[in-house]
Amino acid sequence: DSGVTQTPKHLITATGQRVTLRCSPRSGDLSVYWYQQSLDQGLQFLIQYYNGEERAKGNILERFSAQQFPDLHSELNLSSLELGDSALYFCASSYERGGTDTQYFGPGTRLTVL
């Protein structure tokens, strides 16, 4: 158990819908990262937050957004869902904002868009 929690574990929805994925980092960790794992794109970085502020953006679609709250949990919002958004979404956390710290991953949320 990495100490990172993600809810829900599974999510099935329809095209055009909006969903919210939730992540709670390890106790004391300030950085939260979101990654998407799909069959065609592999594991890709989406976005990073550090202590409530956005720090880096990767291949995140405009239909997707995220935030980190004062209690450091984070939410990833996916809207106008398409079939191609079906994937495993991981949240990771680390203590420091630099690359010196290891990112520990949550169990992931498997999103299926029908």
Place this chain on the structure above:
Amino acid sequence: AQKVTQAQTEISVVEKEDVTLDCVYETRDTTYYLFWYKQPPSGELVFLIRRNSFDEQNEISGRYSWNFQKSTSSFNFTITASQVVDSAVYFCALSEAGNFGNEKLTFGTGTRLTIIP
């Protein structure tokens, strides 16, 4: 731009055999970090090791060992006396620590390892 290549898509070995998973990376930074993660069939990503660019010492942890060679930009992972529980997808990843805001992990495509009992 940073890149990680895992040329071996799938490997199958018989239990108790040794197996080496290859990882080759590209980066222009002098300060960077390399990682291996394991993804068992249950789907989670499990951290195995982190190595920084200034430490080329090989590391051994039980049946696992890692060989880091900057000269060939490789960070290979060996499992000795493999067990069925080692069956998983293994990912090599790179993080460029030198630039603030660039701590993201760049992953390779993974190697699916199957240990045959």
